[in-house]
Each structure stands twice: as structure tokens, then as C-alpha cells.
Amino acid sequence: MKIKILFFAELREIFGGSRFIDVREDLTVGEVVDLLEDELNQSYSKRDSLIYAVNENFETTDKKLKNLDELALMTPMSGG
Amino acid sequence: MYLTAETINLQRFFSEEAPPSCGAAVSFAGMVRNHDHGRAVKSLYYDCYRSMAEKMIKALIEEAEIRWQIGKVRVLHRIGHLEIGEVAVAISVSSAHRAEAFEACRFMIEGIKKNVPIWKKEIFEDGMSEWVSCKHAEAAS
Numbered sequence: 001m002k003i004k005i006l007f008f009a010e011l012r013e014i015f016g017g018s019r020f021i022d023v024r025e026d027l028t029v030g031e032v033v034d035l036l037e038d039e040l041n042q043s044y045s046k047r048d049s050l051i052y053a054v055n056e057n058f059e060t061t062d063k064k065l066k067n068l069d070e071l072a073l074m075t076p077m078s079g080g
Numbered sequence: 081m082y083l084t085a086e087t088i089n090l091q092r093f094f095s096e097e098a099p100p101s102c103g104a105a106v107s108f109a110g111m112v113r114n115h116d117h118g119r120a121v122k123s124l125y126y127d128c129y130r131s132m133a134e135k136m137i138k139a140l141i142e143e144a145e146i147r148w149q150i151g152k153v154r155v156l157h158r159i160g161h162l163e164i165g166e167v168a169v170a171i172s173v174s175s176a177h178r179a180e181a182f183e184a185c186r187f188m189i190e191g192i193k194k195n196v197p198i199w200k201k202e203i204f205e206d207g208m209s210e211w212v213s214c215k216h217a218e219a220a221s
Contacts, residue, residue: 009127009199010211049213053197056132072129072197078212079126079133079157079198080110080169080189 001025001067003032010075014043023065029054030061032071049076082137083130083198085160088167093156098174102151106181108189110169112162120205124168126159129197133157140191144173147187148180155188157198 002022007015015036023032029052033040040047052059053072065071090109098105112124141153151174158168171188175181192198203209 006129008129008197009201012127046213053129053132056129056135072132074129074197075199075211076213077194077197078200079128079196080193 001027001065003027003065004068004070005032005036006070006072008072008074011044011073015039025067027065028061029059029063029065029071032065033061033073036073044075046075050074051076082134082155083128083157083159085158088156088158088170090167090170093154093170094172096154096172099151101176102174102181103176104178104181105172105174106178106185108169108171108185109167110189112164112166112168114164116202119202121164121202122205123164123203124162125201125203125209126157126162126168127199127201128157128159130159133196133198136196137192140188140195143191144184144187148175148184150175150180150184153184153188155192157192157196159198 002020004018004020006018051074052061053074054063054065055070094107114121137155144150144153154172156170162168169192171185173181173185200212201209202212
């Protein structure tokens with residue numbers, strides 16, 4: 001299946017704004033993030049603090065993904 | 081539309097009249113200040129997950145409307161590059177009586193800081209820059 005991953009702020013500077021990846025069916029958010037681990041480790045040390053959204057709804061790493069889902073990887077927010 | 085890349089004009093934002101049933105209006109504005117944790121700040125840059133941020137602000141307003149008897153809630157949050165003194169966020173809440181407007185306005189700004197996907201980068205006078213993290217942001221606010 002195909003997943004669109006979105007990056008913002010600090011992560012946007014590292015990964016670019018978005019990318020599509022092809023993964024096997026039924027992967028969870030956490031498993032998709034594992035696939036990026038090497039890149040994350042090189043650049044972003046606070047993986048435990050990441051916040052996830054799937055199709056604009058906050059989700060945990062257990063959330064199973066479907067084809068064409070939009071997964072956002074977000075650092076803690078700092079608006080206002 | 082709660083996000084804008086245009087300069088927020090406070091006079092214009094706060095000039096909108098409250099509904100006739102409202103006897104109170106509370107307004108909040110967050111501005112770019114020239115220092116943070118002892119460092120001289122030159123400017124800010126705000127990034128956002130635009131579609132989700134719009135949705136989350138709308139959800140916060142709907143929650144405030146359930147929790148308090150309020151008239152109208154308006155929110156405008158700036159994105160992009162901001163200079164010192166520019167308005168980053170403006171909120172106004174009207175209600176029949178003042179207590180609800182004060183509480184709902186506070187609820188809105190705290191909710192925006194915690195739950196709306198917007199991120200702030202500080203550009204310092206010394207040429208360095210840094211994305212502000214959540215805890216850091218709470219301490220700084």
C-alpha cells in the first residue's frame with residue numbers, strides 16, 4: 001500500500017515537506033516510523049516526543065494504516 | 081479561515097461588534113517579543129499543518145461554545161515570517177457576562193498552544209535559530 005508522510009517544522013527541514021512510501025498492508029504508525037529510524041536517528045534525537053496524526057486526527061503508534069492514508073510526523077507544538 | 085500569512089491588524093480585528101445579547105468582550109493578542117530566555121530574538125517563523133490546524137481551531141471553538149455560554153469566538157493566527165512587535169495570534173470572545181468571556185478566551189489560547197499543529201522558530205540576533213519545543217514554549221509564554 002502507499003502512504004503519504006508529512007513533515008513539519010524541524011522535521012520538514014530534515015525530510016522535506018512530504019514523501020510517498022510503499023509498504024506492506026496493515027502496518028501501524030509505529031512500524032512505518034521504524035522504517036525512517038535510521039534517518040531520524042541521524043537528525044532528530046527525540047523520537048519519544050513525536051506526535052502522530054493520520055488523516056488529520058491524532059493517533060498513537062498502534063494505529064493501523066490503510067492505503068493512501070496521510071501520516072503526519074509532528075514535534076511538540078509551539079503555536080501562539 | 082483561522083490562519084493567515086498577512087499582517088494581523090489588531091484595530092481591525094477587535095473592531096467587530098459583539099452580538100447585541102453580549103455585555104462583555106474579552107480580547108487577547110500575542111505579539112513577537114524581542115527576547116527569550118535571555119537571548120535577543122530578531123524575528124519568528126511559524127510553520128503549520130494548515131488543514132489540520134484549521135480543523136483543530138474550529139474544534140476548540142466548538143468545545144468552548146459547549147463549555148461556556150458565549151456569544152462569538154474569533155481567532156486569527158499568523159503563519160510565516162514575523163518581525164518583533166507583530167501580532168502572532170488574536171482572539172476575541174464575547175458573552176452576556178464577563179466571567180465566561182475571560183475563561184473561554186484563556187481556554188482558547190492555551191488550547192491553541194498545546195493542541196494546534198503550529199510550530200515556532202526563533203531567529204536570534206546572533207544569527208542562530210531554533211525550533212521552540214513544547215515545554216520550552218510553555219515556560220516562555
